[in-house]
Amino acid sequence: MAETAVHTPGAVALVSPLSASLGFSEAIGEIAATAAQREREQRLPYEEIATLKALGFGALRLSADDGGHGSTLSGLFEVARDLAAADSNIAHAFRNHLWQVEAALLRRDHPFHPHVLDLARRRKTVGLSFADSDATAAGARSSRVLSRLEWDERRQVYVGSGDKVYATGNLYNDAFVGLAIESRANATVQYVLERSAGVAAEDDWQGFGQRLTGSGTARFRDVVVQPAHVYAPDPPKTPEAAPWGFTFHQVYLTNCIAGIVRRVVLDAVEVLRARKRNFYHGEAAQPADEPALQALLGRIRAYAACIEASAQRAVQALERAQAGVGTSEEYARTLEATLAASEAKVVIDDLAPQVASWLIDLGSGSAVSSVAALDRHWRNIKVIASHNPRLYKERLLGQNLLSGQLPPTGAFF
Template identity: 75%
Template structure:
């Protein structure tokens, strides 16, 4: 009889963790991985795959069991999300904004706005963001609200608004959207929950050279309607002594996605070497898999990939400690530490990951440059994810902090 642990270890070698196996995601991720190259070649948006992941509760991983979720820890969320990224980084990336919003809501679940978000999540729906938009033509432009104003329509007993958001990652696949706006009756700024319906459209007009299937095009809201019951007061301000670094999750999640891609590179490297039929003409072995130089290159890929995952794990662990310290006297110190560790991880992984993806091409040489295998997508996807919040500023911040104690910025774009 086969030992269960052996099955789990074998599953990890195929790109998924024991936790993912236990939660029942292994099969869908195997299917997603098997079809990822085809989707890339054909530019087929992963609507069906994301729908199935929603139904299985990927978006509700962090909800307690008795509230319709899987009850995993924050660290567990990143374990499963990395497995998703190893199968298809586009899909993992598309869930980022929803998963961040769930984290926010879990901390503030007594507030009716956040309770609404958690209720949608329990229904296996995902929630996108329509909080801010920037004037992309102006250098250093400040973000503005997407639905800047909601006008009251007394004849229909609801609010109506319009707006547009570019780079709306994941919104193509989301069931609802949240944001803030000024409502016309009282002239106050409120938070809203807008469910997908008439007037909501998403363009697949994202033209990046990587992460092409994330649904990162333009989200348009034309005369969309929001019931008065779905408008909520703003969150109360946090105490002055509370930690101001509330967005480290974003950075760790993206770095975690890159770690997933690197794992896929290592797995693909094994397949490339096993399936190559011809060795280099100046090689020493009859078959590429027996070629010492290529075995060494495969070992290098494996070692560096393991180092990338370990570095990402360190950032996840720091974020978990910051989460555990929320609302305590140790929150400030733990959250600052998490932001610095996340910056360190980004600097290292953004440097190493593209190199590892390049080594995959070296391993296969001319036999793997065909567009059919789409192996170039790994390097392209890594570079596009890494372009979020450039590492150059992280490097400077880390140096400044060591020299003078200079603190990190507190906004979402760092």
């Protein structure tokens, strides 16, 4: 339903000038045009993701000399927000890969990271093959998927097995990274495993939203890892380094929600234009001329603009933090970014579902048809927001003001 063209001065556009300049406009427009159909048919977006890979979406942050687009971090989030407006499932499916690339760019001094960057340069995407599937608490670090890499003396390779639950994007990924115990030294190692025999992913994700992200179970059975692709773990951080290393994850999810809200605005315009019948107690013959409906459309637009601005504020704080890595400013900037990410999430998680609900109010009975699948916006927002409940962030923000309480340091906050 959404269109890329700008019809009137100041109108909201699906695709930003940046995405257009980088060559993503056509692909994002086609993804947007077919999103509702994919939702109705539950068709996984293999082709769409393959197109984005070929265009270098997964290599946005690599320099032009290294086969990428040379995008800034803010630019990455801007293009990702455009993609989320087109189809939040697809934007979400790239999150783990984009984080691995970002982490590699921050720490090029370890051979594990150039390997990840080389995969991105070759238009491949990287997923995760470690998780805490048997943990008693969400995010508790109690296990690894490939718990051991057993050395096969005859073949001179490592072999491992395991399952990863909530393997977002792994249906579409070409390689997987993780941690395991190396059998000969009985020590923790990092590894990169490229897709091959023994790697399978199931589309068994049962969420009521984000149904096409490939967030099911990934299974690894006697997978082979080449010894050249097994690395010593990253050295420990220095005492001066900031412990909040995973703010990217939360900002990316919040950015996806901001993209969905932009799509709500675009769909709201089309819903009101297409609506032919007004209620008998309305003030205008045509719904598009109805003052109450015009006001509601204006409210949707205004809230959406504030949501995008809040998301962008968190992106800018994250960009400042990453520019400060390795400097005396790292700790302060990273703390600022984590708090800004929490502030954005609290506000956006609260307002975005309301904006999606207003879309149905605007269209009334004309908006509830399953053909348009407009309900997906609310469902997708709620599922993305559920990854890290805002209640804990609200409390942390209050504690921080009262006593200087610092945020937790794990990836799941």
